[in-house]
Amino acid sequence: MTFSPELEAKLEKLMNSYPPGRKKSALIPMLMFTQDEVGSITPELVEEVARRIGIPTVQVDEVVTYYSMLHRKPMGKHHVQVCTNISCLLWDGDELYEHACKKLGIGHKEVTADGEFSLEEVECMGACSWAPAIQVNYDFHHHVTKEKLDEIIDSLKKLR
Amino acid sequence: MLFNAPSPLEVKILTRRLGLPNSASIETNLANGGYKSFEKSLEMTQDQIIQEVKDSNLRGRGGAGFPTGMKWGFLPRQSPKPKYIVVNADESEPGTCKDRVLIENDPHLLIEGCLIAAQAVGAKAGYIYVRGEYRYLIDILDKAIGEAYSRGYLGKNILGRGVDFDLYTHTGAGAYECGEESALLESLEGKRGQPRIRPPFPAVAGLYQCPTVLNNVETYCAVPSIIEMGGKAWAGLGIPKAGGTKLTCLTGHVNKTGVYELPLGFPVEKMINEVGGGIRGGKKMKAFIPGGSSCPVLTGEEAWPLTMDYDSMAKAGTMLGSGGVIIMDETTDMVKAALRIMHFYAHESCGWCIPCREGTAWLKKLLTRLNQGVGTAKDVDLVGDLADNMLGKTFCPLGDAAALPTASIVRKFRHEFEAKLARTLIAVPDMANKPFVIV
Amino acid sequence: MADLVNLTINGRAIQAPAGTLVIDAAKKAGIEIPAFCYYEGYSLQAACRMCLVEVEKMPKLQAACTLPVGEGMVVRTESAPVVKTRKSMLEFLLANHPLDCPVCDKGGECELQDMSFRYGVGESRFTEMKHHVDEKQWSPVVFYDGPRCILCYRCVRVCNEGMGVGALGIINRGEQSLITPNAEDHLDCDECGMCIDICPVGALTSGTYRYRTRPWEMKHVGSICAFCSDGCKTTLGVRGHEIIRGNNRDRSGINGEFLCMKGRYAFDFIEHPARLTSPLMKVNGKFEEVSWSKALEAAAKKFAEVKSRGGKFGIAGSTKTTNEENFYLQKFAREGLGTNNIDHHRSGDVVALVDALDGRADALAAMADVYTMTASLVIGSDLAQEHPLIAFQLRANNRHHHGNTYAVTKGPVREDKYAAASVRCEEGKELEAVEGLREQLSKEKELLVVFGDAIKGEAVGKLVAFGDSLGIPVKYICLVDYSNSRGAMDMGLLPDLGPGYVPVDNPGMTLPEMMAARDLDVLWVVGANPLARHELGSSGAFVVAQEMFLTETAKRADIVLPASAAYEKSGTVTNVTGECQKLHAAGRTMGTKPDLEILGLIAKGMGLNLGIWSSSNVFEEIRKSVRGYNIPLPIIATGQAAQTNPLSGRVRVTPRPDLIQSAGNTLFTSGSLGRYSKKLTSVLEHPGQLYRP
The missing domain is CATH 3.30.70.20 (Alpha-Beta Plaits)
Incomplete structure (x- = not known):
């Protein structure tokens, strides 16, 4: 597999970040960065990463299935992650999540038919003092109300 | 950017540059005293640096509260293997969002802290393990690291003083368990984030089985001010046995939620009513968690007279933890809270050991049922019993983290469980109990 | 030896070497600490938490599988909190367990x-x-x-x-x-x-x-x-x-x-459905099932007739039959038929090694040496395929004792992963490659040399000379293919050497010579399949085959006598490192007879007195008469391995490297026999692709 020149440069820098003989350290960042470009951890990507790092694919599978941000199925272009953990729950994060389900018409780890949106009820994302919080891909949104959530989703829809 | 308005009651040591224009840039940093402590440390011996840290009574800010100076002192002086600095920026403890504030606003403070730690133990390389969700912080850190390299604060022959130190960022991919230091090291080595058998501790056999200093972001960020002020003066900011200030995240039902830098020993009452502007809607505080959802829960009455420090919290049967204060007012459904907390630990259990893997999953199912009002008083006893069977028996602290809040909620708010059961006339459990979706 | 540490477990004073894990120290003292994840010899997990024990002065229960013994430590393994914890671990384990024990x-x-x-x-x-x-x-x-x-x-x-x-x-x-x-x-x-x-x-x-x-x-x-x-x-x-x-x-x-x-x-x-369960005799070019008595009588009659007219016998023995059967067969040939025309399929040049070592008995390695010796040199064999136990023990040696392994092979081998040095070389150049390792090898404290059929004839002598020149103790294993390949040689299934490698006066024909001879009157094949590799030169030869299957050889036979398998008979076999072990009959296939019984019945039919054909009687004879086989009976009787040692001096033989050829079996092949295991062939037929849902 080949990646974009930007990603290749990033991966090269990554591989040089670890001492000699410790290439395996690059595994998780490499999966994260390539997933961002490929869309999900496909079997081909697993093979490619295993080849680049020089480990059996089973060791890649072990890691892919362990970390919650690595997905083997593609998520939507805009991956909406709603935190319902305790600090967000206290600010009705659970209702916000229910609202998001209705708004997008999908459930946990599901993708809209057009592939634009996916939804995930996530664990604490480190925005507890500004609850309830959501992340769309890597972007944080704080103090999210139902109205604000609608606005965010509607503005993303307009981006098409 | 600032996340919340500062409070006049704050003692701004670590956060003093927060709010300055372009506070993340090296220009702002240098113009406001940045890297001065590192330069000072270059004139000090390793023992002197470690002694200052010991004098400061700085205790690990990640949650466990282990004395930092002592931890650094455990590294072998002479080692045929390289030594490493590893930063735990896997901030995942529910209720905690302080490291994010520090990195976003003053990444150079963290870099400076790492440099001083490297000086103290003779490390030549360091890794900042940032949780996957904080991708934008990696960009901020990478930019800052680039600036530090170009100004000669990182790389070979730093400031012409013959010191080498390389610093890298490393992203996680979503696993609370990686906040546990040995699991973080496994993850940094490209493996499943499962904890290691300890001893040996990271100070002896850490990253790549080499001696490693592993601390929380805030701990490293405290070091420059310790070197600047001197350990004893820094200790004087707090109370005996617990020096300095602590970043405190006020979350839940207070009016002014936010991250505040408060000296250790700060009264809970003042923190909630003055810093936090009181309980939302003028209601009563039903429950209080001092430092992230892993801590035993206190009732409002228990919490009001306490002070925010290690000993006071320990005496009250809980922990200062990570500084993630969770405040629940009288409207809070404690059964639902217990369920949500257990849902989290069941989701994050790595599965390595039996009591945590099976215990968290069982408790999640049981609490789901009880939250629906389905069950008997025996089931409420069972919650406490299962938590007790996990407590102190798991491979790593995650089991305790799941058991402690659960056991305390059942003990202190048992009537809420019973009330729910009593309200339900026809018990039809939702047997779906869907497993977590893996995609 | 490490310093001893004093500790108390369940009130009993115990001593254990420093560094011992509490779980092992307890086991040694006869106290079982239960564990699922702990397994001696493999990395520690501390995952099952079954071995949590109470240790005085420690605040929490401790995992006995990762806790080293300490001076003055007081451990309780069955106290109330410990038992309660174990019960709770089991309750956790059984929670999601299907409890389908009945099936x-x-x-x-x-x-x-x-x-x-x-x-x-x-x-x-x-x-x-x-x-x-x-x-x-x-x-x-x-x-x-x-x-x-x-x-x-x-x-x-x-x-x-x-x-x-x-x-x-x-x-x-x-x-x-x-x-x-x-x-x-x-x-x-x-x-x-x-x-x-x-x-x-x-x-x-x-x-x-x-x-x-x-x-x-x-x-x-x-x-x-x-x-x-x-x-x-x-x-x-x-x-x-x-x-x-x-x-x-x-x-x-x-x-x-x-x-x-x-x-x-x-x-x-x-x-296997093709297993022979009745004697066969060829009538008008076609096999007919006959009774045992008829088949045996016909064979005995033929043998007696050819013997009486001074005809030529050729006898091919087996690498899978027992020592007793092999010994009895060569005795039958030499004493009963008066011929030294007896041989077997040789896969390693043990004879040349015995010769080169010139009586140095301690230079022949035992299987235990593979696990304990500090360095090993593997020449010309893919051990993981051909000798999986030796490969396993080498890995264990490296894991537990940091033993160094050197590999000199044609292609990549599994040992490469941990080898101190791996050298690839063309066939026939192994000794040169070994010479290249001289400096490294001479720094070792001791060396085990494991060699396959790449080293045979004079090369074996050269290899031993190389070993001698290193100035360190060196032991050797000459690899051979099958379960009793070594025993076949030890028992004298050789035209020039009798049991115990004692030279005979009139060496007979080798196996290829028998096969090529145009005037062979009788070819008697016991548990071998020479026709898979050779043409039979003598078109008129009367062929008697003792076999389990209708192999190439059996198909050509005039009389086929269905033999019992190794799992269906008693007797002893000798492994690649000269360890003699006892077979115990497990199954039985109706219609077959052990080869020893067949030999005995043919001898009886010929009126020969070769002794009682029970395996214990023949084994006694072997113990008394075969060099190196005077092994203690209790060891054999209790199912352990007794070390044999055939050395007493030089064996004057003409080197015949041409006779030595390993079949190069893999994990899933094993000569003719392997073809009749459905499990082996199923893996071969469907590599990788079979079990896609």
Whole structure:
């Protein structure tokens, strides 16, 4: 597999970040960065990463299935992650999540038919003092109300 | 950017540059005293640096509260293997969002802290393990690291003083368990984030089985001010046995939620009513968690007279933890809270050991049922019993983290469980109990 | 020896070397601390928490499997908090467990059952939905039932650390954690089944055994594997006369916990539909089933007739029949028929090694040396394929003692992963390559040299000279192919050497010479298949074959006598390192007879007196008369391995490297016999692709 020149440069820098003989350290960042470009951890990507790092694919599978941000199925272009953990729950994060389900018409780890949106009820994302919080891909949104959530989703829809 | 308005009651040591224009840039940093402590440390011996840290009574800010100076002192002086600095920026403890504030606003403070730690133990390389969700912080850190390299604060022959130190960022991919230091090291080595058998501790056999200093972001960020002020003066900011200030995240039902830098020993009452502007809607505080959802829960009455420090919290049967204060007012459904907390630990259990893997999953199912009002008083006893069977028996602290809040909620708010059961006339459990979706 | 530490366990004063784990120290003192994940010799996990014990002055219960003994330590392994903890661990384990013990293969042999029984967890408080995943087939022989799995990771470790394969991993996390195979949904591995053996519960089950019987319905017969020459003990589970299972039940053999696919599954050749169960005689060019008495009488009559007219016999012995049968056969040839025309398929030049070592008995290595010697040199063999036990022991040596391994081979070998040096060389250039390692090797404290058929004839002498020149103690293993290849030589199935490598006066014909001879009157083949490799030159030769199957040789025979398999008879065999072990009859196939009985009955028919043909009588004769076989009977009788040693001086023979040719078997092939194991062939026929759902 080949990646974009930007990603290749990033991966090269990554591989040089670890001492000699410790290439395996690059595994998780490499999966994260390539997933961002490929869309999900496909079997081909697993093979490619295993080849680049020089480990059996089973060791890649072990890691892919362990970390919650690595997905083997593609998520939507805009991956909406709603935190319902305790600090967000206290600010009705659970209702916000229910609202998001209705708004997008999908459930946990599901993708809209057009592939634009996916939804995930996530664990604490480190925005507890500004609850309830959501992340769309890597972007944080704080103090999210139902109205604000609608606005965010509607503005993303307009981006098409 | 600032996340919340500062409070006049704050003692701004670590956060003093927060709010300055372009506070993340090296220009702002240098113009406001940045890297001065590192330069000072270059004139000090390793023992002197470690002694200052010991004098400061700085205790690990990640949650466990282990004395930092002592931890650094455990590294072998002479080692045929390289030594490493590893930063735990896997901030995942529910209720905690302080490291994010520090990195976003003053990444150079963290870099400076790492440099001083490297000086103290003779490390030549360091890794900042940032949780996957904080991708934008990696960009901020990478930019800052680039600036530090170009100004000669990182790389070979730093400031012409013959010191080498390389610093890298490393992203996680979503696993609370990686906040546990040995699991973080496994993850940094490209493996499943499962904890290691300890001893040996990271100070002896850490990253790549080499001696490693592993601390929380805030701990490293405290070091420059310790070197600047001197350990004893820094200790004087707090109370005996617990020096300095602590970043405190006020979350839940207070009016002014936010991250505040408060000296250790700060009264809970003042923190909630003055810093936090009181309980939302003028209601009563039903429950209080001092430092992230892993801590035993206190009732409002228990919490009001306490002070925010290690000993006071320990005496009250809980922990200062990570500084993630969770405040629940009288409207809070404690059964639902217990369920949500257990849902989290069941989701994050790595599965390595039996009591945590099976215990968290069982408790999640049981609490789901009880939250629906389905069950008997025996089931409420069972919650406490299962938590007790996990407590102190798991491979790593995650089991305790799941058991402690659960056991305390059942003990202190048992009537809420019973009330729910009593309200339900026809018990039809939702047997779906869907497993977590893996995609 | 390490310093001794004093500690107290359950009130008993105990001494243990510093560094010993509490669980091991307790075991040594006869105190069992239960554990699922702990397994001696593999990396520590501390995952099952069953071994938590109370240690004075420690605030929490401690895992005995990772806690080293300490001076003055006071340990309690059965106190109330410890027992309560164990019960609670079992309650946790059984929560999601399917509790399908009534149909589970492991029922009766299950460690989880035993623990539940011991700690009396008869009732569960778990009333939620159990987490379920469907059972999966990973290979023709390995099945995985996730819900039964307790995640002790023994299988992952034995595959990775023990076998050097690493075909198993762990996927998902928390409650959903599962063991996973390496090739997406199936295994690409040795199919050794070690993962099944080591599984404490019924999560990993065997394709040959699953759902066929209960363990208590079988009798368990420890015998020696019928395939390669490593001499592994396999415990055959027998119900009635049927062998249902092969495994490593008590780990009492020289193989310890090891067993490969052949020893574990390939016993199925004995019930192959093509198995011969009646004597055959050729009538008008076609085989007809005849009675044993008729067939034996015909063979005896023919032999007597040819002998009386001074005709020419050729006798091919077997590398799989017992020492007793081989000894009796050569005695039959030499004393009964008056010929030295006796040989077998030679796969390694043991004769040249015996000659070169010139009586230095301590230079012949035992299997235990593979595990203990500080350095090993492997020449011209892919051990993981051809000698899996030796390969396993070398890996264990490296893992436990940091033993250095050097590999000089044609292609890549598994030893490369951990070898101190790996050298690739063309066939015939091995000695030069070994010479290149001189500097490194001479720095070792001692050396074990393991060589295959690449080193034969004069090269063996040169190799021994090289070993002598290193100035360190050197031991040798000359690799041979089959279960009793070594015994065939030791027992004198050679035209020029009698039992114990004693030269004979009038050397007879070698196997190729017999096959080429145009005037051979009788070719008598006992458990061998020379016609698979040779043409029979003498078109008029009368061929008698003792065989289990209608092989190329048997097809040409005039009389075929159906023989019992190694798993159906008693006797002894000698492995590649000269260890003599006893076979125990496990199964029985109606219509067949052990070769020894066939030999005895033919001798009787000819009126010869060659002694009583019971294996114990012949073995006594061997002990008395064969050099190096005066071994203690109790060792043999109790199922252990007795070291034989055939050396007493030089053996004056003409080097014949041309006669030595290893079959180069793999893990899934084994000469003619391997073709009749459906399990072996099923793996070969469907490499990798078979078990895609």
